[in-house]
Structure formats: structure tokens, C-alpha cells
Amino acid sequence: MKINELSLTPIYKFLKEQLQTNVYFFMGDINEETKSKFSYLKEGEVILLENIRFFQEESENEDNFAKTLASLGDIYVNDAFSCCHRAQASIHKITKYIKESYAGPLLKTEVRAISSIIQNKKEPVTCIIGGSKISTKINVITNLIKNVNNIVIVGAMANNFLSFKGFTVGKSLIEKDSEKIIDNIYAEAKRNNCDIFVPEDCNVSTDFEGSGKVKELDSIGKDEIILDIGPKTIKIIEGIIDQSNTVLWNGPAGYFENKRFLTGTLAIAKKISESTTRKSLISILGGGDTISAINKSTDKFAFTHLSTAGGAFLEFLEGKDLPGLDVLK
Numbered sequence: 001m002k003i004n005e006l007s008l009t010p011i012y013k014f015l016k017e018q019l020q021t022n023v024y025f026f027m028g029d030i031n032e033e034t035k036s037k038f039s040y041l042k043e044g045e046v047i048l049l050e051n052i053r054f055f056q057e058e059s060e061n062e063d064n065f066a067k068t069l070a071s072l073g074d075i076y077v078n079d080a081f082s083c084c085h086r087a088q089a090s091i092h093k094i095t096k097y098i099k100e101s102y103a104g105p106l107l108k109t110e111v112r113a114i115s116s117i118i119q120n121k122k123e124p125v126t127c128i129i130g131g132s133k134i135s136t137k138i139n140v141i142t143n144l145i146k147n148v149n150n151i152v153i154v155g156a157m158a159n160n161f162l163s164f165k166g167f168t169v170g171k172s173l174i175e176k177d178s179e180k181i182i183d184n185i186y187a188e189a190k191r192n193n194c195d196i197f198v199p200e201d202c203n204v205s206t207d208f209e210g211s212g213k214v215k216e217l218d219s220i221g222k223d224e225i226i227l228d229i230g231p232k233t234i235k236i237i238e239g240i241i242d243q244s245n246t247v248l249w250n251g252p253a254g255y256f257e258n259k260r261f262l263t264g265t266l267a268i269a270k271k272i273s274e275s276t277t278r279k280s281l282i283s284i285l286g287g288g289d290t291i292s293a294i295n296k297s298t299d300k301f302a303f304t305h306l307s308t309a310g311g312a313f314l315e316f317l318e319g320k321d322l323p324g325l326d327v328l329k
């Protein structure tokens with residue numbers, strides 16, 4: 001067991017300067033003896049624990065482990081919305097054994113921002129959904145259909161919709177047996193007066209590292225891969241954003257790892273940013289790939305909220321109860 005003061009390490013030096021106190025880092029087992037090891041701390045000093053998920057008891061939401069964690073303090077503050085979908089000891093069961101439990105400011109901001117898509121929404125609401133697999137976001141889309149006005153499908157996920165409509169998508173990434181899912185999505189959208197938009201042209205190549213070529217949907221070759229949306233689709237999406245008062249965006253529009261196929265994603269980012277600044281658009285962005293793609297640009301964008309969460313973001317949009325939030329209510 002070691003307790004080290006890491007004031008010379010940049011992040012700890014920063015914390016020490018901001019908090020104007022000593023910051024320590026604890027490495028060791030968390031057991032009944034741990035509390036006595038912490039007793040040397042002076043009032044106001046801070047101690048950081050090693051990554052709690054290294055402990056098996058954490059992921060198992062183990063009762064005694066949660067009780068030991070709770071014994072280290074009197075007040076619990078959860079400021080990690082990105083972990084709230086996990087029923088784990090430091091997120092869920094710790095609240096059972098500690099005196100007081102609270103949500104931190106970042107967690108509150110996340111919940112408030114994402115809730116604005118479904119509750120207290122400012123219509124029209126548009127959701128732009130990208131990514132590669134429709135199966136991972138089917139529940140999100142189904143729940144959103146009931147609460148928003150427009151859903152725009154981009155990225156590799158859109159290939160499934162194009163194939164469903166009878167277009168040849170060449171060697172593009174698609175999911176097998178997605179026809180029934182898509183049929184249900186369109187049926188649900190019709191019942192709820194939600195418009196579904198898919199690309200009308202695209203940027204293709206014969207390999208992921210190649211150069212792009214804009215094509216209409218009815219002229220995609222058998223050896224070509226759809227890697228980005230085309231200029232016609234970009235214009236349509238920009239028009240939809242213009243007519244919206246709230247936009248949720250999760251998932252890039254193309255294979256952003258190759259800058260030749262980053263055009264659609266950055267065009268969407270630019271339009272959302274401009275509307276946020278000039279028209280007070282409420283813009284909520286989430287997903288690691290979305291943020292990674294935007295960060296490839298040298299432009300500065302403005303959004304209402306950038307979510308730090310991945311799985312929790314999606315599960316919250318699905319309407320699921322998140323274990324980490326339930327225990328704080």
C-alpha cells in the first residue's frame with residue numbers, strides 16, 4: 001500500500017494549485033484497514049483512489065466493498081454521469097451505507113441537457129443519428145420517434161436504410177437481417193408523425209484509405225464503399241437544422257478517420273454551431289466518435305452541450321432507469 005503526494009505531476013500540480021491544498025494518490029487494497037490509513041490526512045486535503053474499476057468487487061456491486069468505500073467519508077457526490085448506467089459499488093450500492101448522497105454539477109448538467117430532448121422540449125426537435133450498427137441504437141431510435149419531429153440517419157447505419165429502399169450499396173458496411181427493424185422504424189414513425197430522412201447522395205471509394213467520389217444512389221458500383229454523405233444530402237440536413245429549435249446529434253456522418261470523408265460531419269458541425277450562436281438553437285452532442293471527428297477540425301464550434309457519456313447517454317435516451325441516478329432521487 002502506498003500513499004504518494006504527486007504534486008509534481010501536471011494534473012496533481014494543477015489540482016493542488018486550484019484547490020490550494022495537498023493532493024495525494026492512494027494505491028492499494030480497499031479493505032477494513034484502509035480507513036485508518038487515511039486518518040493522517042489534514043482538514044481540507046484531498047486523496048484520489050486508484051481506478052476503482054480495477055477491483056472485481058466494484059463491477060460485481062459487492063455489498064461489503066460498497067460498505068468499505070462508504071466508511072471512508074460522510075458525504076457522497078456522484079459527478080460521473082458517464083458511469084450512471086452501471087450498477088456498480090461506487091455508483092450504486094455505496095449510497096446505501098453513507099450518510100448523505102448528492103449529484104454533482106456535471107451530472108446535473110448532463111441530465112438537464114439530455115432531458116431537454118424529451119422533456120420540456122423546444123420544438124421542432126431533430127435528432128441526427130450516425131454510427132455503424134442499427135442494432136445498438138434501435139431502442140434509442142424507437143424511443144426518440146415518440147418524442148421528436150425529425151430523425152436524420154447518417155453514417156454506415158444509413159446503408160441499411162438505403163438497401164431497404166432497394167439501392168445497391170456495393171461493399172458498404174451493412175447489418176444482416178435489419179429489414180424487419182427498419183420496417184418497424186418506418187411504421188412507428190408514421191404512427192407518431194415523425195419524419196425519417198436518409199442520404200440522397202454519397203461519397204464513395206473502393207477502399208477506406210482511397211480518395212472520394214460523389215455519386216447518386218442509383219449509380220453506386222458493386223466494388224464501391226459508401227464512406228460519407230454527398231453535397232445534396234448536406235444541403236438537406238442544413239435545411240432541417242435551420243427549421244429546428246433543438247438538435248441532438250450522436251454519431252458521425254462518415255468514415256472520419258480519413259479526412260477525405262470528414263466533409264459531411266464537419267458540415268453538420270458547422271451548421272449546428274452557427275445556428276446555436278445566431279439563432280439560439282439548443283444543440284446536444286454525444287458519443288466519443290462524434291467528438292473525435294469534430295476535434296479533427298481546426299475550426300472552433302459552439303454547442304449548447306457536449307456530453308461526456310457514451311453508454312449512459314444512449315440508455316438515458318432509450319428511457320431506461322439508470323442505477324446511478326435512481327439511488328440519488
